Amino acid sequence: MALLKLDSVSLTYPGDDRPAIADLSLAIEQGEFLAVVGPSGCGKSSTIGLLAGLTPATSGLLTLNDNPILAPGPDRAVVFQDYSLFPWMTALDNIIFALKESCQATGKAARQEAKKLLDMVGLSSYIHKYPSELSGGMRQRVAIARAFALDAPVYLLDEPFGAVDAKNRVSLQDLLLQLWAANGTQKTILLVTHDIDEALYLADRIAVFTPGPGRVLKTVAVPFSRPRRRFFLVQDPRYVELRNEILSLLQKEILEELQQVEGGAGI
Numbered sequence: 001m002a003l004l005k006l007d008s009v010s011l012t013y014p015g016d017d018r019p020a021i022a023d024l025s026l027a028i029e030q031g032e033f034l035a036v037v038g039p040s041g042c043g044k045s046s047t048i049g050l051l052a053g054l055t056p057a058t059s060g061l062l063t064l065n066d067n068p069i070l071a072p073g074p075d076r077a078v079v080f081q082d083y084s085l086f087p088w089m090t091a092l093d094n095i096i097f098a099l100k101e102s103c104q105a106t107g108k109a110a111r112q113e114a115k116k117l118l119d120m121v122g123l124s125s126y127i128h129k130y131p132s133e134l135s136g137g138m139r140q141r142v143a144i145a146r147a148f149a150l151d152a153p154v155y156l157l158d159e160p161f162g163a164v165d166a167k168n169r170v171s172l173q174d175l176l177l178q179l180w181a182a183n184g185t186q187k188t189i190l191l192v193t194h195d196i197d198e199a200l201y202l203a204d205r206i207a208v209f210t211p212g213p214g215r216v217l218k219t220v221a222v223p224f225s226r227p228r229r230r231f232f233l234v235q236d237p238r239y240v241e242l243r244n245e246i247l248s249l250l251q252k253e254i255l256e257e258l259q260q261v262e263g264g265a266g267i
């Protein structure tokens with residue numbers, strides 16, 4: 001049974017005359033890792049905002065475990081591209097705060113758990129640093145550790161590695177896979193990314209969005225067993241085929257939209 005569901009969801013932001021999302025339907029299974037790719041402005045972040053309960057849908061139904069999503073809740077953790085850490089707290093205190101907020105732990109236990117999480121993300125020597133004293137990749141590690149401190153069943157990740165360099169990105173991807181399966185229960189993850197290789201490395205399924213207004217053009221199953229190894233993956237003919245399929249889906253849609261715009265403008 002699907003854990004997260006969007007059923008014919010549309011969203012027009014107040015004051016806009018064009019919908020950001022139109023008739024979007026998508027179902028995500030418990031424990032599934034779904035990646036969403038699509039052209040810029042197609043409504044990927046808006047979809048995260050809807051599922052997070054931060055933005056109300058104009059029409060349609062969003063559910064988590066068959067319950068309508070109407071507001072943010074501790075059952076969904078969100079990670080944005082811009083780290084969103086409290087700048088006045090050290091790395092350790094950012095995590096302790098999340099543990100206390102989500103009633104996961106208090107006092108000494110919270111401190112110990114926060115240290116463990118920072119150790120997992122490779123930052124045990126930086127626990128007393130403030131966000132401004134950390135590099136972008138390190139800040140993103142803290143943000144991910146903080147999100148996983150919440151131990152939510154659902155993770156909504158909006159380009160969490162967008163601002164991170166290629167080397168750090170690879171290790172953050174592996175870290176995410178590690179956290180996905182940590183504590184015995186597999187989380188349900190929706191990851192928005194611009195990077196097709198990232199989607200193919202991480203996800204069970206990839207939803208390709210149309211240019212705005214966003215809806216699902218096609219979902220593609222990623223057939224590779226886990227653990228996946230980058231070196232072998234990229235040499236697999238199925239990988240090359242899938243990558244080309246997704247690229248051509250994206251390019252075809254963009255070209256068709258351009259033709260429509262140019263046709264409409266009488267060019």
Ligand SMILES: Nc1ncnc2c1ncn2[C@@H]1O[C@H](COP(=O)(O)OP(=O)(O)OP(=O)(O)O)[C@@H](O)[C@H]1O
Nearest residue numbers: 013016020038039040041042043044045046047212
């Ligand atoms: N708060 C907002 N108010 C009004 N319009 C918005 C708002 N947020 C997004 N939009 C519009 O909704 C559409 C979809 O934006 P969204 O950020 O969801 O796309 P995206 O696919 O995440 O883009 P990108 O890949 O560039 O991050 C765009 O036309 C954008 O201008």
